[in-house]
Amino acid sequence: MRLTRLRLLLPAMLLVALVGVLSSCGDSGGGTEGGTESAGIPSDFKAPTAASDNAQQGGDLTVLNEGDIDYMDPGAAYYQVTYMVTLATQRTLMGWPPDATEPVPDLAEGQPEETDGGKTITFTIRDGIKFSPPVNREVTSADVKYAIERSLLPGVANGYTRAYLADLVGFKEAEQQLKQDKTTAPDLKGIETPDDKTLVLKLTRSSSIPVIQALSLPVSAPVPEEYAKEFDAESPSTYGEQVVFTGPYMVQNDCVDSSGKVTDQDCSGKLTGYSPGKEISIVRNPNWDGEASGDFRPAYADTITIQEGFSDPTSASEKILSGDSQLSGDFPPSPTIVKDIATGAKFAKDQMVAVPSGGNRYVALNTQEPPFDDVNVRKAVIANSDREALRNTRGGELFGPVATHFIPPLIPGFEEAGGLTGPDLDYIKDPNGDPAVAKKYMQKAGFKSGQCEGSDCDITMVGDDAPPGLKTATQFKSQLEELGFNVDFQPVLHDVMYTKFCSVPTQEPNVCPNVGWIKDFNDPQSILQVPFSGDSINPSNNSNWPQLDDPAINKAIDQAVTITDEQQRAEEWGKIDDMIMDQAPAVPWVWDNDVLVRSENVDGVANLFNGEWDLAYTSVSK
Amino acid sequence: MLRYIVRRVLWGIALLVLASAVIFVIFYVFPSADPAKLRAGRQANPAVIASIREQLGLSDPLWEQFLRYLTQVFTPFDLFGAAEHGGTGPFNFGRSFGSNAPVKDIILDRLPATALLVAGAVFFWLLMGLPTGIISAIKRRSLLDRATMVTSLALISAPVFWLGLVALYLFASDVGKIHIFPGIGSYLEADTFWARCWSLFLPWLVLAAATAAIYARYLRSSMIDVMSEDYIRTARAKGVGEGSVIMRHGIRSAITPIVTLLGLDVGLLLAGNAILTESVFNIPGIGHEIVVAINRSNLPVIQGIVLFGAFFIVTFNLIVDIAYAYLDPRVRYR
Numbered sequence: 001m002r003l004t005r006l007r008l009l010l011p012a013m014l015l016v017a018l019v020g021v022l023s024s025c026g027d028s029g030g031g032t033e034g035g036t037e038s039a040g041i042p043s044d045f046k047a048p049t050a051a052s053d054n055a056q057q058g059g060d061l062t063v064l065n066e067g068d069i070d071y072m073d074p075g076a077a078y079y080q081v082t083y084m085v086t087l088a089t090q091r092t093l094m095g096w097p098p099d100a101t102e103p104v105p106d107l108a109e110g111q112p113e114e115t116d117g118g119k120t121i122t123f124t125i126r127d128g129i130k131f132s133p134p135v136n137r138e139v140t141s142a143d144v145k146y147a148i149e150r151s152l153l154p155g156v157a158n159g160y161t162r163a164y165l166a167d168l169v170g171f172k173e174a175e176q177q178l179k180q181d182k183t184t185a186p187d188l189k190g191i192e193t194p195d196d197k198t199l200v201l202k203l204t205r206s207s208s209i210p211v212i213q214a215l216s217l218p219v220s221a222p223v224p225e226e227y228a229k230e231f232d233a234e235s236p237s238t239y240g241e242q243v244v245f246t247g248p249y250m251v252q253n254d255c256v257d258s259s260g261k262v263t264d265q266d267c268s269g270k271l272t273g274y275s276p277g278k279e280i281s282i283v284r285n286p287n288w289d290g291e292a293s294g295d296f297r298p299a300y301a302d303t304i305t306i307q308e309g310f311s312d313p314t315s316a317s318e319k320i321l322s323g324d325s326q327l328s329g330d331f332p333p334s335p336t337i338v339k340d341i342a343t344g345a346k347f348a349k350d351q352m353v354a355v356p357s358g359g360n361r362y363v364a365l366n367t368q369e370p371p372f373d374d375v376n377v378r379k380a381v382i383a384n385s386d387r388e389a390l391r392n393t394r395g396g397e398l399f400g401p402v403a404t405h406f407i408p409p410l411i412p413g414f415e416e417a418g419g420l421t422g423p424d425l426d427y428i429k430d431p432n433g434d435p436a437v438a439k440k441y442m443q444k445a446g447f448k449s450g451q452c453e454g455s456d457c458d459i460t461m462v463g464d465d466a467p468p469g470l471k472t473a474t475q476f477k478s479q480l481e482e483l484g485f486n487v488d489f490q491p492v493l494h495d496v497m498y499t500k501f502c503s504v505p506t507q508e509p510n511v512c513p514n515v516g517w518i519k520d521f522n523d524p525q526s527i528l529q530v531p532f533s534g535d536s537i538n539p540s541n542n543s544n545w546p547q548l549d550d551p552a553i554n555k556a557i558d559q560a561v562t563i564t565d566e567q568q569r570a571e572e573w574g575k576i577d578d579m580i581m582d583q584a585p586a587v588p589w590v591w592d593n594d595v596l597v598r599s600e601n602v603d604g605v606a607n608l609f610n611g612e613w614d615l616a617y618t619s620v621s622k
Numbered sequence: 623m624l625r626y627i628v629r630r631v632l633w634g635i636a637l638l639v640l641a642s643a644v645i646f647v648i649f650y651v652f653p654s655a656d657p658a659k660l661r662a663g664r665q666a667n668p669a670v671i672a673s674i675r676e677q678l679g680l681s682d683p684l685w686e687q688f689l690r691y692l693t694q695v696f697t698p699f700d701l702f703g704a705a706e707h708g709g710t711g712p713f714n715f716g717r718s719f720g721s722n723a724p725v726k727d728i729i730l731d732r733l734p735a736t737a738l739l740v741a742g743a744v745f746f747w748l749l750m751g752l753p754t755g756i757i758s759a760i761k762r763r764s765l766l767d768r769a770t771m772v773t774s775l776a777l778i779s780a781p782v783f784w785l786g787l788v789a790l791y792l793f794a795s796d797v798g799k800i801h802i803f804p805g806i807g808s809y810l811e812a813d814t815f816w817a818r819c820w821s822l823f824l825p826w827l828v829l830a831a832a833t834a835a836i837y838a839r840y841l842r843s844s845m846i847d848v849m850s851e852d853y854i855r856t857a858r859a860k861g862v863g864e865g866s867v868i869m870r871h872g873i874r875s876a877i878t879p880i881v882t883l884l885g886l887d888v889g890l891l892l893a894g895n896a897i898l899t900e901s902v903f904n905i906p907g908i909g910h911e912i913v914v915a916i917n918r919s920n921l922p923v924i925q926g927i928v929l930f931g932a933f934f935i936v937t938f939n940l941i942v943d944i945a946y947a948y949l950d951p952r953v954r955y956r
Contacts, residue, residue: 541666
């Protein structure tokens, strides 16, 4: 998923004193905490990941957002904050209860059956799951097949299907079909529906783990072909304006009123509760029967309203903290608010929580151009980097531990790659930087003085033009200058930085200080494959920003994709993380936490999958 | 007069085309994000990006894209691939690169909030600015004159976002010290016309404050000039009462430049110039929307809003010119 939340994190450092306060906090006061023990979150701020025993039904929740979701269409949805909506409104083949670190069956009746050495996966669809009005009928396996097929349409523009489901038999043929007809979903031969309840996926190789994990993403939310086909025939698809839902909630449409009661049987399904950039009105889905359809979501609140456009995180956080029934959405509280809460000066400590996002941030060094084509220069840069100072540009300890490698906490392979301490490498050991080690590597690279000398030391850097990214870039620039580099820093808009510079190899500067990657699901492949495999380097839209193309790493990644034993998989991906760190292509400096706030009368439950409040588990105390 | 209006309308249309062209050139000449890549996501390969670019019509030559846009906005014809890329017009501004929503719907959805904000603010700034300017001009160099002019200078100097935040933290019912007015984002919760008006009360005052100060200073200056004109002296010599001199002869002449200013201000604010007020109070208006669109390189939304803005500016300028003829009998248009 994309890094919107992370981009929106506010600038500014927390005070040193605040870090002390956070570090010395005592045990948590209540609620169940999901497996965040190894994530480096101060115990006072660990997020509850299960509803409390006295959670109550009813009430109206309001979520305050700065921006909008990316797409209402589950075939295109790819933001963390969008997942906050889809987790409450759609049922996917596999789902994510708040405390889950691996997906559990949701639309599927049970765990999928893997046969043929992991090349065939069979799901059985649960009985009793119905589409919201106006479709109203029961979900079948054909609806999931169509949902996946339509995600290939350019008018839907799914961001991950081709990355994780390309091993489906017939995928290439489907792509060919699309060249002939861009507005009709192609037939994917590798998805079979022998009956209404059975869905069989046939793969060309044993890549069942990433495929099953990917089917926990919104792309596997069922889409009724007879209803959606006419919308998909438009360019772009307009299904997002008339989506139907299978979860406990739905976005209000012209069939239901604000309490979720059906008011019009001859309705069109047009969403009336979604005004992009302004508001999303979520009501109960009248066709949802949680108990009968085996849904794990308790769905406490009666209505959920997402109000958008709150551009000042300080006033928006204050509104939430001093108000009733409100939650933060896509913005973290400002440093002032964090301080007020952490010191107990103004608000209760348990009104703020931190959740590991499953993402990392790093400074990419272009390995294809001098001077960073020399591994020793890269190691010197890492050794000299004060990564704690870089981390503090985003807000201090609460916003994440200083990274020592690339796989983030809670993802398999994290401990195998060294956990919080990191690998046994002298150039990553000191989070504040070690000039002596830096000098050693500069000398190894041929710079006798330990400082960069010569024309290759005039380097380019393109980064964010606004805080907090600008602060990070400026901080890193001064760290590079300590090693003798002359840095020509060009600040640009965040999206411009990616799409015109850092993601275009021919235009790429020597240093991209504001890049990062967040998991798509809880598997190390979704963290390491695209950013560090040489096979994933693209002439445009490249996400391997260091352009690392190491044959040994490429081969190891290719082999690790097909490992189906979970422990072996974690070990192998941990080793790949080590191999990448040996090549020093980038300076990892934080594993991000998402920091969330709530009103006092809200029993907030956070979901470890997307690092946001889980709207189907959060309740209002009256 | 009619000929003049027709000529101005035609010029207005030409201006709208020109504004579109300028935005188009700025978007493609200066670095902005690639919409196809943003839409494709971080893992998309070049083939996928190419197909999205083609689907959005971005792979066509720039001149073709521009003419297609004009066709969709101004005509009902299917020219330059209009039907294939976003449908035919007229008044079809395309779809948002972000949410896929029709740009026309986005603008029409945002316009009422901006219009209500502007209408209320205009009412308050005229209410505050005009009497202050007149009284200051008449009671020149008095304590009242000096006090109002110092206050107006302070208000002009205060950035509107700062004034907005101060107002919120003092008087808003959610984050304020004294809970009087509806707080941040209250417009989103208001479900009746009067509730919306009440939710905009503080933004009205904030937006009006700085502008009222400017109007007061302009009117004061204009009134001082007018009141020293020969015809005012003549009127007084003829025995016309002072009240009548001020109201019938003084204000009527002095207010002409204010009308020009008002026309421009209203046009600009409707075009999105209330960005800061809308952002501070989270009012889902045109200004708020264009900031988001610029940050996301959302060309159709930027273009749509700029066209709407240009339309308002052209329209209000025309209204001002017509109003001139009524305010000043000497003005005649051909």
